[in-house]
Amino acid sequence: MLQQLYTADQVLPGPAGERIPDGAVLVQNGTILLLGPRADVEALASPTAERRDFPGATILPGLINCHVHLVFDACGDPAQAAAEATHAELAGRADQLLRSGVTTVRDLGDRDGLAIQFRTQNPQGLRIVASGPPVTVPEGHCWFLGGAADGEAELRARVRQNAQLGADVIKVMASGGQITPNSPKMWDTQFTTAELAAIVDEAQKAGLPVAAHAHGTDAIAAAADAGVTTIEHCTWLCEGGGGYDLRDDVAATIAERGIFACVAWPSDWRGFMDRLGSARADQVVSRFAWMADHGIRMIPGTDAGAGTSGFDDYPGALQLYEHLGFDRADIIDMATTTSAEALGVGNTTGQLTPGLSADLLVTAGDPLADLANLRALQLVVVRGQTVSVAAE
Helix, strand or coil, X not given: CCEEEEEEEEECCCCCCCCEEEEEEEEECCEEEEEEEHHHHHHHCCCXXXXXXXXXXXXXXXXXXXXXXXXXXXXCCHHHXXXXXXXXXXXXXXXXXXXXXXXXXXXXXXXXXXXXXXXXXXXXXXXXXXXXCCEECCCCCCHHHCXXXXXXXXXXXXXXXXXXXXXXXXXXXXXXXXXCCCCCCCCCECCCHHHHHHHHHHXXXXXXXXXXXXXXXXXXXXXXXXXXXXXXXXXXXXXXCCXXXXXXXXXXHHHHCCCEEECCCCCCHHHHHHHHCHHHHHHHHHHHHHHHHCCCCECCCCCEXXXXXXXXXXXXXXXXXXXXXXXXXXXXXXXXXXXXXXXXXXXXXXXXXXXCECCEEEXXXXXXXXXXXHHCEEEEEECCEEEEECCC
């Protein structure tokens, strides 16, 4: 059986803190067979192994973008983009993600299960954890994706329908949002705690986690009380807007229940902060450190496809956390090992460990010294297959 042997100045297996100087990874049949010091792995590799040496480089797990929308096009009218989206367009966006180092995504809202269908058909091999149409109220946020339901019976039926479509996760719009005209505002709560609890209960019967879109603090609190798995955006907006309501008790509940927060900021976060102005931008991003101080585990995502958030620069989005003072090793861990755990794929990907899928990157230089090195990709491998190689 053909083996692939990759060597580099260092291997970062994950989780944070683990490092193998002068390391190597041996892959066979799309699975990691062995990793360790170069000499040890070389001695156990087949003489016919296909070998790739990357001096001055780093091997690390493929990145995970925890919040994307493959049916949106990052411009224009999202409802129209979703209505007209094709598998060919999804394939183009998947290719952009892969070439930026992303080997796994969580798609949190499509039309009629399009991303679910594409999941098993995409030729590039991008791993897709998909929700199907998000559960929302009639005329609510993203109602045009087909997931509107009213009352507990309809909500439970919608969850079952998404499960039958093949969803890996149930997405619920606990609050309103920006991209749907005339829907509830971002800070408005769309469901009661009891309704959210019914959604969580029905999802658990199907063996599925629940991701709750929640900008307003009241919606965040309701989602946490209902026992969701992740909270998306987690903006902590006051009722009525106009400020932020950081509640220590709600943060404590999120941390105690092991709920993950996916803030989902775009790669162009610098431009976004410039548009906000320095004073408001500082106020907005201060919640990152506040959540971390409260023990809330965060996972990164970009909301790719929504607004103007593109699919091609995930490393740029991760630099936001570096800007905010997060440790680089912890940032890489957030985007690999922690994200895999949050998405329920930790037994498949997220680390370089024997038996897991061969999803790996080779990046020039050391991302622990400068996170921008994640942009200097020399190789992307997903499920053991080469996606892109830098010119040599």
